[in-house]
Amino acid sequence: MYWLAWKTLFHERGRLVITLTGIIFSAVLTLAQVSMYIGMMGNATAIIRHTDADIWVASKNIQNFDFTNPFPEEWISRVRALPEVLWADRLIMTWGFLKLSNGGKEQVQIIGFNPDTGVGAPWSMVAGSPSDAKGGNYMIADVTSQKRLGALEKGTVWELNDRRFELVGLSEGIKSFTTAPVVFMSYNTAQSFQGLVKSGQTSYIVAKLRYGTNREQVADMLGKTMMNNDVMTKDGFIYRTIAYWTIQTGIGMGFFLTAILGLIVGGAIVGQTVYANTMEHLREFGTLKALGARNRDIYCVIFTQVCINAVIGFGVGSTLIMLARSGIEKAGVSLYLSPVLFGIIFFVVLSTCLLSAFFSVRKVRTLDPVTVFRM
Amino acid sequence: MDTILETKNVTKVYGEGDNRVVAVDSVTLALKRRELLLIMGPSGSGKTTLLSIMGCILHPSQGDVVLDGRTVSGLGSDALPDIRKRFFGFVFQSFNLFPSLKAAENVELVLRLKNHDKKRLKTEALELLDKVGLGKRSDFYPSDMSGGEKQRVAFARALAGDPPVILADEPTANLDSKTGMDVLRLLRALAEDFGKGIVIVSHDPKAEGFAHRAVFLEDGRIKE
Ligand SMILES: Nc1ncnc2c1ncn2[C@@H]1O[C@H](COP(=O)(O)OP(=O)(O)OP(=O)(O)O)[C@@H](O)[C@H]1O
Ligand SMILES: [Mg+2]
Numbered sequence: 267m268y269w270l271a272w273k274t275l276f277h278e279r280g281r282l283v284i285t286l287t288g289i290i291f292s293a294v295l296t297l298a299q300v301s302m303y304i305g306m307m308g309n310a311t312a313i314i315r316h317t318d319a320d321i322w323v324a325s326k327n328i329q330n331f332d333f334t335n336p337f338p339e340e341w342i343s344r345v346r347a348l349p350e351v352l353w354a355d356r357l358i359m360t361w362g363f364l365k366l367s368n369g370g371k372e373q374v375q376i377i378g379f380n381p382d383t384g385v386g387a388p389w390s391m392v393a394g395s396p397s398d399a400k401g402g403n404y405m406i407a408d409v410t411s412q413k414r415l416g417a418l419e420k421g422t423v424w425e426l427n428d429r430r431f432e433l434v435g436l437s438e439g440i441k442s443f444t445t446a447p448v449v450f451m452s453y454n455t456a457q458s459f460q461g462l463v464k465s466g467q468t469s470y471i472v473a474k475l476r477y478g479t480n481r482e483q484v485a486d487m488l489g490k491t492m493m494n495n496d497v498m499t500k501d502g503f504i505y506r507t508i509a510y511w512t513i514q515t516g517i518g519m520g521f522f523l524t525a526i527l528g529l530i531v532g533g534a535i536v537g538q539t540v541y542a543n544t545m546e547h548l549r550e551f552g553t554l555k556a557l558g559a560r561n562r563d564i565y566c567v568i569f570t571q572v573c574i575n576a577v578i579g580f581g582v583g584s585t586l587i588m589l590a591r592s593g594i595e596k597a598g599v600s601l602y603l604s605p606v607l608f609g610i611i612f613f614v615v616l617s618t619c620l621l622s623a624f625f626s627v628r629k630v631r632t633l634d635p636v637t638v639f640r641m
Numbered sequence: 642m643d644t645i646l647e648t649k650n651v652t653k654v655y656g657e658g659d660n661r662v663v664a665v666d667s668v669t670l671a672l673k674r675r676e677l678l679l680i681m682g683p684s685g686s687g688k689t690t691l692l693s694i695m696g697c698i699l700h701p702s703q704g705d706v707v708l709d710g711r712t713v714s715g716l717g718s719d720a721l722p723d724i725r726k727r728f729f730g731f732v733f734q735s736f737n738l739f740p741s742l743k744a745a746e747n748v749e750l751v752l753r754l755k756n757h758d759k760k761r762l763k764t765e766a767l768e769l770l771d772k773v774g775l776g777k778r779s780d781f782y783p784s785d786m787s788g789g790e791k792q793r794v795a796f797a798r799a800l801a802g803d804p805p806v807i808l809a810d811e812p813t814a815n816l817d818s819k820t821g822m823d824v825l826r827l828l829r830a831l832a833e834d835f836g837k838g839i840v841i842v843s844h845d846p847k848a849e850g851f852a853h854r855a856v857f858l859e860d861g862r863i864k865e
Contacts, residue, residue: 267753267754269750269753270739270742270750270753273741273742273746274739274741274742277740277741277742278741547739549735549737550737550738550739550740552737553731553733553737554750554754555722556696556698556725556731557725557726557729557730557731557751557754557798558722558723558724558725558726558727558729558754558755559722559754560722563754635698636693636698636699638733638737639689639692639693639733639734639810640689
C-alpha cells in the first residue's frame with residue numbers, strides 16, 4: 267500500500283504544500299529554539315566544561331559561573347591536603363572595561379588562568395598560544411568578539427581598565443553567556459588588576475582527582491571542611507549553572523515554550539490536512555475495505571504519507587536553518603547544531619506528525635464498509 | 642450449473658424496541674456460477690442490506706451464508722476481509738474510484754491488495770480494462786471519463802483477482818439509458834463468458850431483460 271500512499275500524496279499538490287509548510291514551520295522553529303538554547307547553555311558553561319578539573323570550589327551559594335564572589339586563595343591548601351587530589355589550581359573570573367579604537371568602552375569578561383599548567387586556559391587558539399600570556403600585561407581575545415571590539419590583531423595594544431595590554435593570542439569560538447567578549451590573561455595579572463578580585467583572592471579553586479576517585483564523595487567531604495565555600499563536582503557546577511539560567515531566570519522556559527508551540531501549531535496543520543485528506547478519501551477507503559483491505563492496510567497509507575511529509579518537511583527546514591546559520595551566528599547568537607540534535611528533533615517532529623494522524627486513524631477504524639453502499 | 646453462493650433463512654434486524662426494523666426477513670436464495678441474478682424491489686425493501694450480507698460485509702442477525710459449500714456466517718469479523726478478497730468483486734452506484742489514480746492504476750490497486758505478482762501488475766490491469774472494452778482509456782483519470790467509462794473501470798476493478806462472484810448495487814442508476822444498457826450487456830457477458838456469478842440490485846426495468854433470473858423483494862421478503 268506504500269504505492270497508493272505515493273500516488274495519492276503527490277497528486278494533491280495544494281494539500282501537500284500546506285502540510286509541508288506546517289512541518290517546515292515546526293522543524294525550523296524547534297531546531298532554532300533548541301539549538302539556540304543549547305548554544306547559550308554551552309556558552310554559559312564553556313569554561314567549566316573545557317577546564318580539566320573534577321572539583322570546583324566557589325564562593326558560598328554560587329548560582330552560576332558568571333556570578334561569583336572572591337575568597338582567599340590560600341584556602342587552596344585545604345584542597346591540596348586531601349590525598350585524593352592530584353593537583354589544585356586557581357582561576358579568576360572578573361569583569362573589566364576595554365577601551366575601543368572609536369573611544370567607546372566595552373565590558374569584557376576576564377578569565378585569569380595559570381599559563382604554566384594551562385589550567386583554565388583558552389582552547390581552540392587560532393594565533394599565539396596560552397603560555398604567551400605569561401609574565402606581563404598580555405591578553406588573549408576571541409575572534410568572535412570582533413563585532414563588538416573591532417579588528418583584533420596579534421601584537422596590537424589595548425587599554426583595559428586604564429592599563430595597557432598587548433594582544434598576544436586569539437582563540438575562536440569562546441563566548442560568554444552574557445555575550446560580553448571573553449578576555450584571557452594570566453592569573454597573576456588578573457589578580458593585580460584593580461577589579462573585583464583583590465590581591466590574595468581568587469574566584470575559583472579547581473582540582474583534579476586521582477584516577478578512580480569518586481568525585482561526589484570528595485566534593486561532599488571538602489564541602490564539610492570548607493564551610494564558607496560551595497564545593498561542586500564539574501558536572502554539578504555545569505548542572506547548577508544551566509538550572510539557574512533555565513529555571514530561575516525563565517530563559518530556558520521561554521525557549522522551551524516556543525519550541526513546543528512550534529510543534530503544536532505544526533502538528534495541528536499536519537493533523538488538519540491529513541484528516542481532511544482522509545475524509546475526502548473515505549469513500550475510497552470504505553471501498554478498499556469492502557474489497558478486503560484491512561484497517562492496517564489503510565493505516566499504512568496514512569502513515570506512509572505522514573512519514574514522507576515529515577522527511578521532506580524536516581529536510582527543507584534543516585536546510586533553511588543551515589543556510590541561515592552563519593547569518594544568525596554573525597548576529598552574535600550561538601547555535602548548537604549537531605547530527606545527534608538533528609536526529610532527535612527529527613524524531614520529535616515525526617512523532618508529532620504521527621500523533622496528529624490519530625483522528626484520521628480513528629475515522630478509518632470506525633469506517634464500516636457497509637456504508638459505502640449508501641454514500 | 643453449480644451453486645457458488647447461498648443464503649439460508651437470512652434475517653437482518655436493525656435497532657431495538659420502537660426503532661426495530663426487519664430489513665431482511667428469512668431470505669433463502671441461491672446464486673449459481675454463470676448466472677446473472679437481479680434483485681428488484683421498492684426503496685427500503687432491504688435490497689442493499691441483503692447484498693451486504695451476501696458479500697460478507699454485514700453479519701446477518703439470523704440464518705446462514707454459504708460460500709462455495711462453506712458456511713461463512715459463523716466466522717468472526719476477522720476472517721471476513723480475506724473472504725471478501727477471495728470471493729467478491731463489488732460495484733457501486735457512484736463508482737468509488739480513486740480520483741488520484743488513473744484507470745489502470747485503480748485496477749492495479751486491487752491487484753496489489755490481492756498480492757498479485759508485482760511484475761505483471763501493469764499487464765494484468767490492462768488486460769482487465771480490455772475485457773470491459775476500455776483498453777484505450779487506461780491512462781485517463783476518473784475525472785476525465787464519462788459515467789459509463791467510470792463504471793467499466795469499476796467492473797475491471799471488481800474482476801481483478803478473478804473472484805467468482807460480483808455484487809453490484811444499482812450499477813446503472815447514475816448512467817443514462819443507453820450507457821446503462823451497455824453496462825448491463827457487459828454484465829451478462831461477464832456472467833456467461835467469464836463464468837462469474839453476478840448479483841445486481843436495480844430499479845431499472847431494462848435490467849430484467851438481461852438477467853437470467855429476477856427476484857422481487859418487499860419488506861425484506863422475497864415475493865414470488
Ligand atoms: N444501519 C441501519 N440502521 C437502521 N436501519 C437501517 C440501517 N440500514 C438500513 N436500515 C433500514 O433497513 C431497511 C432496508 O434498507 P436498505 O438500504 O437495505 O433498502 P434498499 O432496498 O436498498 O433501499 P433503496 O432502494 O432506497 O436503496 C430500510 O427501512 C432502512 O431504513
Ligand atoms: Mg439500496
